[in-house]
Amino acid sequence: NLPRQVVMKEVGPRDGLQNERQKILTEDKISFINQLSESGLKYIEVTSFVHPEWIPQLADAKDVLQSIKRNQTITYAALVPNMRGLIRALEAEVDEVSVFLSASETHNKNNINKTIDETIPILKEVVQEGLKANRSVRGYVSTVIGCPYEGYIEPEQVLKVVDALFNMGVTEVSLGDTIGVAVPTQVEKLLARLFNEYPPNVFAMHFHDTRGTALANIVKSLEMGITIFDSSVGGLGGCPYAKGATGNVATEDLLYLLTEMGIETGVNMDAILASAFFIEEKIGRKLGSKQLEIARGK
Ligand code: HMG
Ligand code: MG
Numbered sequence: 001n002l003p004r005q006v007v008m009k010e011v012g013p014r015d016g017l018q019n020e021r022q023k024i025l026t027e028d029k030i031s032f033i034n035q036l037s038e039s040g041l042k043y044i045e046v047t048s049f050v051h052p053e054w055i056p057q058l059a060d061a062k063d064v065l066q067s068i069k070r071n072q073t074i075t076y077a078a079l080v081p082n083m084r085g086l087i088r089a090l091e092a093e094v095d096e097v098s099v100f101l102s103a104s105e106t107h108n109k110n111n112i113n114k115t116i117d118e119t120i121p122i123l124k125e126v127v128q129e130g131l132k133a134n135r136s137v138r139g140y141v142s143t144v145i146g147c148p149y150e151g152y153i154e155p156e157q158v159l160k161v162v163d164a165l166f167n168m169g170v171t172e173v174s175l176g177d178t179i180g181v182a183v184p185t186q187v188e189k190l191l192a193r194l195f196n197e198y199p200p201n202v203f204a205m206h207f208h209d210t211r212g213t214a215l216a217n218i219v220k221s222l223e224m225g226i227t228i229f230d231s232s233v234g235g236l237g238g239c240p241y242a243k244g245a246t247g248n249v250a251t252e253d254l255l256y257l258l259t260e261m262g263i264e265t266g267v268n269m270d271a272i273l274a275s276a277f278f279i280e281e282k283i284g285r286k287l288g289s290k291q292l293e294i295a296r297g298k
Contacts, residue, residue, distance in 0.1 A: 008265050018237075026067075034068055075136075
């Protein structure tokens with residue numbers, strides 16, 4: 001019982017680039033996003049309006065968001081941690097904002113310098129003001145299966161922060177396996193618990209592929225009714241405040257899987273591969289997705 005269509009949400013320009021050490025020129029980020037805009041993707045997370053000292057790579061968030069060539073059929077989103085971030089994002093005419101927190105107390109503290117209880121009222125105001133400004137608001141929950149500091153996270157703990165986000169008024173929650181530890185049996189247990197309270201179509205899955213289990217987790221999620229997946233071109237990515245976190249599942253590997261399973265995405269493989277080769281050159285290290293390796297061998 002697989003879905004006929006899936007929405008692929010590209011997070012490479014944000015989740016991907018935030019973890020790259022080498023400074024990437026603003027104009028190269030803009031070209032990268034403009035290329036992605038030609039690939040049939042309908043959603044691109046462009047950057048984040050966090051504290052520039054915490055994520056120096058994305059300190060040019062406003063310039064990037066304001067300078068890209070907008071395709072009217074695409075939602076251009078950005079991450080915001082607080083009201084200061086929301087104001088900056090609105091000034092740059094963001095289409096959608098994403099707020100974020102962790103299911104794990106320790107990761108939350110390391111990532112955004114607050115406890116979960118301190119974070120909730122801050123995000124609540126951001127969501128309210130974002131909706132008032134006619135923006136849609138997405139919520140992320142990090143460490144939904146495992147935390148680098150606390151280990152396995154129980155579904156009940158995830159449900160608590162998911163409830164908090166939906167109570168604020170977010171329209172979708174993206175469930176992040178931040179450090180790529182999840183396996184399908186754990187994904188099944190988590191989703192079964194969440195689906196007792198919410199329908200599958202309000203969730204997206206956000207898998208990092210640290211241990212090569214992302215596609216297996218995606219198949220399990222598809223079988224359970226999930227129709228939205230986050231991915232990064234070339235498998236770029238990671239959270240700098242989660243030790244051992246590496247890239248997201250690669251957009252081109254996800255695309256191959258979905259297409260061969262007969263699931264529509266509207267995304268063009270050649271365009272995705274071209275943008276991966278482009279950004280690979282700019283970050284100065286080889287990206288390692290399966291589809292890129294195959295394309296290199298051609
Ligand atoms: P803080 O230092 O506690 O902030 O950082 P504060 O509220 O105490 O403010 C201190 C100063 O920072 C103030 O300036 C603020 O104005 C300024 P001062 O008055 O001292 O001159 N400030 C800002 N400036 C610009 N933009 C802002 C902003 N906010 C405050 N938005 C904060 C708290 C949340 C800001 C900081 O910890 C932070 O930016 N953290 C972000 C870390 C991050 O980006 N992590 C990666 C993204 S999450 C992720 O990757 C996971 C995900 O992919 C899902 C998954 O894989 O699980 C989403
Ligand atoms: Mg992530």
